[in-house]
Amino acid sequence: MSILKDKNILLGITAGIAAYKSAHVVRLFIKAGANVKVVMTPASKDFITPLTLSTLSKNPVYSSFTDEEDDNEVWNNHVDLGLWADVFVIAPATANTMAKMANGVCDNILLATYLSAKCPVYFAPAMDLDMYKHQSTKASFKKLTAYGNKLIPAGTGELASGLVGEGRMAEPEAIVKFIENDILVQLPLYGKRVLITAGPTYEALDPVRFIGNHSSGKMGFEIAKAASNLGAEVVLVTGPTHQKIENHLVAVKPVVSAEEMYKEVHKHFKSSHIAILSAAVADYRPKNVADQKIKKKDTTFTIELEKTKDILKSLGEIKTNQFLVGFALETNNELEHAKGKLKAKNLDLIVLNSLRDKGAGFGVSTNKVTFITANNTIIENELKSKANVAKDLMELILKQTHA
Missing domain, CATH: 3.40.50.10300 (CoaB-like)
Incomplete structure (x- = not known):
């Protein structure tokens, strides 16, 4: 049994090629016994479909403030999502989304949920080598961690551009393990x-x-x-x-x-x-x-x-x-x-x-x-x-x- 059993995990997905790995992240959370909901930026739907994520998570997927296919335009409450979550994980986290998170920009439901969340927030960066090493990206990392968010380090490997280097999103198993360990070390009987x-x-x-x-x-x-x-x-x-x-x-x-x-x-x-x-x-x-x-x-x-x-x-x-x-x-x-x-x-x-x-x-x-x-x-x-x-x-x- 995982320490994540029965925890409410909100997975945020942004518009990066690594979004294809998010399906496996959902699957691993479910396997660990967690309850999973997914919130996406609108552009991330070009990389992975809400249908896939909804099927795996067994919950509706949120990508806008209203249900686009509902004539009554039912409001998707980002505050409720933020309060529901015990853990909020953004994977992949693109340079664009991280910059917005760092500076309080709120132009989609994922960012609105982030600003409403009361739980620990983890982010797993994913971008190309030059973007990862750019001073503005480093500034985003520094700000986000100063706010109390937790950085899941990117790995090194072949990137979408064909370059090899740092910026590859951590593998799904590593993301889940990182969160499990981080929760574990904060528990009162850890080490006993x-x-x-x-x-x-x-x-x-x-x-x-x-x-x-x-x-x-x-x-x-x-x-x-x-x-x-x-x-x-x-x-x-x-x-x-x-x-x-x-x-x-x-x-x-x-x-x-x-x-x-x-x-x-x-x-x-x-x-x-x-x-x-x-x-x-x-x-x-x-x-x-x-x-x-x-x-x-x-x-x-x-x-x-x-x-x-x-x-x-x-x-x-x-x-x-x-x-x-x-x-x-x-x-x-x-x-x-x-x-x-x-x-x-x-x-x-x-x-x-x-x-x-x-x-x-x-x-x-x-x-x-x-x-x-x-x-x-x-x-x-x-x-x-x-x-x-x-x-x-x-x-x-x-x-x-x-x-």
Whole structure:
């Protein structure tokens, strides 16, 4: 999953031969999960058709202030477009358009939208070598970047004139990567590593049977998404689950048993800044595991159990600068038990949820939690989606750590 997922991206296209690459830029944004709209200068339609861009973006394309084919002349509101966008990318950006942007000239809908935009604006220059090196073009670059716009550097290669040199618009993949990286480095958890556990553990009884629980892993996976959306590098240690996550910032480490989870967590804890242990780890496991399937013989069957290692407590004993978060699923005396766990395991924060709360617990998409901090501040929350609980948790951690 890209950091651009669900973002509203407005792509501006100007009248340069590199406009043919804009179709691929749209396609890559869509592939990244973004919502895309296109605004064009009137002259750019000589280089690429609005029909192509509309088909790829799945949205109308805007090239004038009114819909030319509509007898009622419906107004295309450049202010609404500017407010809609989370990111405005102008690619290609010609010398003509950049000069107008730099000097506040507003003679088409793209320029009017640019002057109305409240979001970050990126521009990818595209022109011939001599134009690129001209003092007026350099002045446009300087002004535009001074205004806070972000220059996506042009590449070097064969140009439309046949010359070889600087001025070739950055390739579509490079444009998307530049924007992704620029957004990423500004996020509050960029450069931080977050260790998360999720799901159940299965403790083998024999080769075909196990002792487990009903945890689906949904909560942990939502926390991983929320942390990665804040720019963190995430290590997600998960027990058996059907949950999936596709994000280059999230490294999934599948395990089965409590012992495997213990080892995997300890492998990554030292290099982590934040650890959030939301997995439902078995407290006990069969003392003796049969190497063959146990046959049904007697009316009753007794299993001798032994304690598993307490992963959360073991981390609390060795933590240095890590911010350690635990989860407590309780059925009675909830606050008392959660506070005891917070102190006994040397946690910085504990997330309490009760099986007595309707809509909370295993296997559902909602949760009702209470956050308890190390100084005993209690923050009760209403029933929310697990995605929103994860966002609330990460926001609280940011406040607690001043990340």
